[in-house]
Structures are given as C-alpha cells and as structure tokens.
Amino acid sequence: MLGKILLLGLAVWLILTLLKQYRRSMDAPAPPHPESQDMVRCAACGVHLPKSESIEQDGKYYCCSEHSRHADQ
Ligand SMILES: [Zn+2]
Numbered sequence: 001m002l003g004k005i006l007l008l009g010l011a012v013w014l015i016l017t018l019l020k021q022y023r024r025s026m027d028a029p030a031p032p033h034p035e036s037q038d039m040v041r042c043a044a045c046g047v048h049l050p051k052s053e054s055i056e057q058d059g060k061y062y063c064c065s066e067h068s069r070h071a072d073q
Contacts, residue, residue, distance in 0.1 A: 038050060038051035038052065039051065040054045040061035041061065042054070042061060042062050042063035042064075042067055043060040043061060043062060043067070044062055044063070044067035044068075044070050045063060045067060047063045049061075049063050055067075055068045
C-alpha cells in the first residue's frame with residue numbers, strides 16, 4: 001500500500017515537474033540574438049554589420065573607414 005502511494009506521489013511530482021518545465025519554455029521569451037540586434041547596412045556597399053562595429057558618419061553607417069571616406073567624395 002505504501003509503495004503504491006509513493007509511486008503515485010512520484011508520478012504526480014513527475015507530471016508537475018514536466019508541466020512546470022513546459023510552461024516555462026512557453027512563457028520564456030525568445031533569447032535575443034546579439035547578431036540580429038542593432039544591425040546596420042553599409043551605405044557604400046550594402047553589407048550588413050553590427051552597429052557597434054560600424055562607422056557612423058552623417059547619420060549613415062559604413063562597414064569600414066574606407067567606405068566612409070568614399071561617401072565624402
Ligand atoms: Zn561597405
């Protein structure tokens with residue numbers, strides 16, 4: 001009898017644990033991809049790159065200093 005109760009308790013615990021994990025996975029927002037955030041496009045060649053790696057000039061972004069110089073001309 002005791003064994004059955006233990007088994008039942010274990011089964012309930014297992015179901016609750018699985019439900020909790022399932023709900024957590026449903027509620028959790030998608031992890032932000034650093035690559036997809038703050039992506040900018042080079043105004044000279046059109047390549048996409050992270051904003052932190054880009055060169056901003058006159059409100060435009062460039063992938064390298066060479067392309068930012070091209071825009072001046
Ligand atoms: Zn470029």
